[in-house]
Amino acid sequence: MNTANSTLPQQPQVAIIDSNTFAAIGLRSLLKDIMPEITVDCFRSFSELETNDMQLYYHFFVTEHILFTNxxxxxxxxxxxxxxxxxxxxxLVVEKFHSVNVNVSESELVKSLLHLEQSAHAHGNKFPEHTAKEMSKGLSPREIEVLTHIVRGYINKEIADKLCISLSTVITHRKNITEKLKRKSVGALTVYAVMQGYIDIEEIDKLSD
Structure with a gap:
């Protein structure tokens, strides 16, 4: 069954197909943390996936074993x-597909997902386009400045010094940002900032070198 051209729902949905339940739950938690607007369904086998409408899914996160057998x-x-x-x-078989190494830290996994997004833009298939549009909640110019500094790894005091504002003002901006975006972790804010074009993925790479 080829679902490549199927009509997809407005609510972005992805499927994880992994016989390791704990690993699947962990990945689902991470994906929901960094992209809270998506729905993530977990399946222990390909046959479980087949009982659902596979046309609903934007992406299939699948283990190598299940890939090879299907x-x-x-x-x-x-x-x-x-x-x-x-x-x-x-x-060699996996090289023909997009892949992510899940045996890494959260920050490295976030970078891998962002690189997939960037690569997908060039090849006509990407993470749900409305992900970025729907999450645009009208951040003020100052909030965007604070956001980009958070993503760059600066702590509140450093942000205050760089923007010449008080520490309490930074804390207030940070609170407003997380409330507007419904994202609390730095990983989630990083995904948002890159997808909105506030910071380039190459800069994220340099920061971790």
């Missing part, structure tokens, strides 16, 4: 498929 389906849905690996040197 290779034709995922080849037919290559643009939607993201293979979960535990290494930065995937097999």
């Amino acid at each position: 290779l034709q389906f995922f080849r037919d849905n290559k643009k939607k498929t993201i293979v979960l690996t535990s290494t930065n040197e995937p097999s």
Whole structure:
């Protein structure tokens, strides 16, 4: 069944297909944290996935084993498929798909997802486009400045010094940002800032070098 051209729902949905329930729950929690506007469904097997409407999903996060045993389906849905690996040197088959190494820190996984988003823009398939549009909650210019400094890794006192404002003002801006965006973690704010164009992914890479 080829779902590549199917009509997708307004609410972004992704599927995780992983027989390791704890690993799937952990990834779902992380994805929901960094992209709270999406719905994430977990399946322990491909047969479980088949009992649902597979046309609903923007992306399939799938383990290598399940990929190999259902290779034709995922080849037919290559643009939607993201293979979960535990290494930065995937097999020759996996190399033909987008993949992420899940055996890394949250910040590294966030970077990997952002690189996938950037690559997808160039190839005509990306994370749900309304992700960024729907999350635009009218941040003020000053809040955007504070947001970009948070994403760059500065603490509140450093942000206050750089913007020549009081520490309490920074704290207030930070509170307003998280309330407007419904995102609290730095990883979630990073995804938002990059997808909105407030900061470039290359700058994120340099900060972690």
